[in-house]
Amino acid sequence: MPVxxxxxxxxxxxxxxxxxxxAEAEACIDGDHEPLVLYREGERVRxxxxxxxxxxxxxxxxxxxFLKSKAGDLVCAAHGAxxxxxxGECVAGPCKGDRLRSVALEVRDGQVFLA
Ligand code: FES
Known part of the structure; x- marks a missing residue:
């Protein structure tokens, strides 16, 4: 099969x-179509x-x-975590101590890519 x-x-x-x-985006990760949340800080995107x-x-x-608290955290709209x-660590709310699953990104030529 050609690559x-x-x-x-x-x-x-x-x-x-x-x-x-x-911002939101979608990406194919490990063969699955996944929804992403992207957060920009200057020239960097997490x-x-x-x-x-x-x-x-x-x-x-x-x-x-997406919601951002006064403390600068991402707040889940469903139950406020x-x-x-x-x-990506949950610092308050019903899943305190759990983490969002991070996705490695890079910015090249003004575009955001999976790393
Ligand atoms: S689903 Fe996000 S806080 Fe419950």
Whole structure:
């Protein structure tokens, strides 16, 4: 079977994510089509599966609309669990101590890719 050497498609353009803001994307990871939450900090983007470890719900309250607390944490819209935007750890709420599943990303030429 021929192996495709086509370049991987970008998840999103960096400019489509506000600095300090979120965006959603979808990616094929280990053969599964997964929803992602992306968080931009300057020229860097962090990503996690958009699946809350508490009850498996999406974190956004509407597609691509995520909540950020005054403390700067990502807040799950379902039951309010708060996640550190540094490492994805749940710092408060019903799944405290659990973590979002991180996804390695890189920014190249103004586009965000799976690393
Ligand atoms: S599903 Fe996220 S806090 Fe319950």
């Amino acid at each position: 495709s050497d086509a370049p991987a498609a970008a998840l999103i353009a960096l400019e489509r994510i506000a600095d300090g803001g979120f 990503g996690w599966l958009n699946i809350c470890p508490h009850a498996g719900r999406r974190l956004d309250w509407a597609p691509g609309q 708060s996640f550190s935007l540094t490492d």
